[in-house]
Structure formats: structure tokens, C-alpha cells
Amino acid sequence: xxxxxxxxxxxxxxxxxxxxxxxxxxxxxxxxxxxxxxxxxxxxxxxxxxxxxxxxxxxxxxxxxxxxxxxxxxxxxxx
Amino acid sequence: xxxxxxxxxxxxxxxxxxxxxxxxxxxxxxxxxxxxxxxxxxxxxxxxxxxxxxxxxxxxxxxxxxxxxxxxxxxxxxxxxxxxxxxxxxxxxxxxxxxxxxxxxxxxxxxxxxxxxxxxxxxxxxxxxxxxxxxxxxxxxxxxxxxxxxxxxxxxxxxxxxxxxxxxxxxxxxxxxxxxxxxxxxxxxxxxxxxxxxxxxxxxxxxxxxxxxxxxxxxxxxxxxxxxxxxxxxxxxxxxxxxxxxxxxxxxxxxxxxxxxxxxxxxxxxxxxxxxxxxxxxxxxxxxxx
Numbered sequence: 001x002x003x004x005x006x007x008x009x010x011x012x013x014x015x016x017x018x019x020x021x022x023x024x025x026x027x028x029x030x031x032x033x034x035x036x037x038x039x040x041x042x043x044x045x046x047x048x049x050x051x052x053x054x055x056x057x058x059x060x061x062x063x064x065x066x067x068x069x070x071x072x073x074x075x076x077x078x079x
Numbered sequence: 080x081x082x083x084x085x086x087x088x089x090x091x092x093x094x095x096x097x098x099x100x101x102x103x104x105x106x107x108x109x110x111x112x113x114x115x116x117x118x119x120x121x122x123x124x125x126x127x128x129x130x131x132x133x134x135x136x137x138x139x140x141x142x143x144x145x146x147x148x149x150x151x152x153x154x155x156x157x158x159x160x161x162x163x164x165x166x167x168x169x170x171x172x173x174x175x176x177x178x179x180x181x182x183x184x185x186x187x188x189x190x191x192x193x194x195x196x197x198x199x200x201x202x203x204x205x206x207x208x209x210x211x212x213x214x215x216x217x218x219x220x221x222x223x224x225x226x227x228x229x230x231x232x233x234x235x236x237x238x239x240x241x242x243x244x245x246x247x248x249x250x251x252x253x254x255x256x257x258x259x260x261x262x263x264x265x266x267x268x269x270x271x272x273x274x275x276x277x278x279x280x281x282x283x284x285x286x287x288x289x290x291x292x293x294x295x296x297x298x299x300x301x302x303x304x305x306x307x308x309x310x311x312x313x314x315x316x317x318x319x320x321x322x323x324x325x326x327x328x329x330x331x332x333x334x335x336x337x338x339x340x341x342x343x344x345x346x347x348x349x350x351x352x353x354x355x356x357x358x359x360x361x362x363x364x365x366x367x368x369x
Binding site: 078 | 087088089092093308309312313315316317319320323346349350352353356
């Protein structure tokens, strides 16, 4: 029972984190393309900023994946 | 897995995520050896290397030997390489190393110029150090997970974690250093009065000082915490996935670990870059008064 709850917890961490980041990076990429189509000469500058924000958004689901896998393969396997 | 013999899956993972910790065990502590024997620590305690979860009982003065060795070593590699390029620098036809170092220095310089507008000769070298050092520490993640720890085990070292940035002590140490610089420059450039004013008089005006202090205090303290934990979390998660791939049968390992390693080249550079950019931005905020 406890192990099953741990697996569900890990799955929720990874799934919800991925949902949020997917929406965020989707909006971000769309705006980046819009900005690039409007003013192509700004693309190099926009790309730098795009990667900064993408790294900020990307960090949380990445951490979530790590913690989720830790819960599933170490905590749940040991319980 | 084959290298470790009879260990369980979670034992293997935990072994890979344990630092080589040196510290002081208190008097009367019960040490459980692998063969089942129990040793009681004698009078005055003992300085030793932690096995299993003994590091939790070592208190404040425990030190992670592997993190210190690899982070300081990589820092020295960085200094040595860049000094070598600087000594041989020529205004004639540059060599490969000079081109490489020049492109990194120019890249950092451009970033500092675009987001830092005050005058301070310390910020660009700080940004360069942060970027290259964190990149080198993250780069250790791409070395196969079993390779160095296995060699060390053959030489009698029980634990070895070769990626310093997967140790929260290292990343929080760096972010707290940045935090100390934020406080130092806030006070020395703006003066203590204006710094306190910034913390207490915005954003709700002078009649709401407690609320302002709470909001600005959270804002200030969130900077080092998020800076350190972002780097730690990314590297820890990446390392975790490499370790899980290493548990699979050998014929699928390449299929998974090569794409993950290639993706990780992006992540390690991006995280080093973000740490650098945020350091510059925080320094810039510390210098500019409202």
C-alpha cells in the first residue's frame, strides 16, 4: 500500500511538473517565433534571452524528474 | 551493476549518491560494520571517514573530501589553462587555445556589458570564474558514472562522487558567496540608509513597514536559495538518470545514455550560463539605486 502511494507520488511529481513546463515553454517558443518573424534582426538577442528563460522554466520539471525517480527507485524499492 | 557484485538496486544508487565525508564522530556512537560487528567510539570521539549514514551524526565539522578535491582541482585547471593562454597571447596570428579562451572571455564580457551598467572592475572576472568553473564542475557529469568510483574502490576509497555540483554544499556555498557580495555592494555602493530604505519603504509606502519588510525580505532571501538549489537540482536529477540507465542491461545502455548525455551537454552549459547571468543581474541590482 505504502509503496503504491509512493509510486503515485513520483508519477504526480513528474507529470504535473512536465505539464506546467510544457505550457510555459510552448508559450515561450511561440512568442520567440512571433518576435523573430516581426523583427528578424533581433533573433540573436532574442535567442539568448529565450535560452535564459527556458533554463529557468526547465529547471523545475528537471528537478521533479530527479526527485520522482529517486522516490520510485530508491524510496519505494526500499520500502 | 556488475562492478558492485551482490548489492541491491537501491543500495547501488545510494552508494553512488553518497559523498566521501570526513568528520568527527561523538563519544559513545555505535558503528555498525559490514560483517555485523558493532564498535563503540571511545572517549573524546574520533575523526574518521563516514560509512553508510554515519555522516548524519558528524555534525557541523564534517567535510566532503571528494567535492572539495574535485571542485578545487577543477578551479586550478581553469586558472592554469587561462593563465597559459594569457601568457602566450600574441597580437599576431593566434593559436587554437588563444582563440578558444578569447571567445569565452568576449562572450562573458558582452553579457556583463549588456546587463551591468555601473562601474566595477570586479564583476566581469567574477562572471568569468562563475561560468567556467561551474561548467567544468558540471562537465564531470558526462564521465561514465561507474568509471572513477570503481577505480577508487579498487584503491580502497569507499565512496566517491565526482560531480561537485551534485553536492548541495558546493552549490549553496557558491550562491551564499554571491549573496554576501549582494549585501556588500548594496551597503557599500548605496549606503546602509538607502539599503534599509529599499527593504522597508517599498512597495507599499512608509506606513506599511512590516509588510514591506516581509515582502522585500522574502525577495532578498529567495535569491541565494533559488540560485543554489536550481543548479543542485538540475545536476542531481541528471546524475540520477545516468545512474538509473547504468542499472539497465548493458545492451540498452548506449541507446539511452548517449541521447541523455548529448541533451546533458545543453543542460550543463545552460545552467552554468544561467548562474552567471543571474549573478550579473543581482550585482547590477545591488549597484543601482532607485
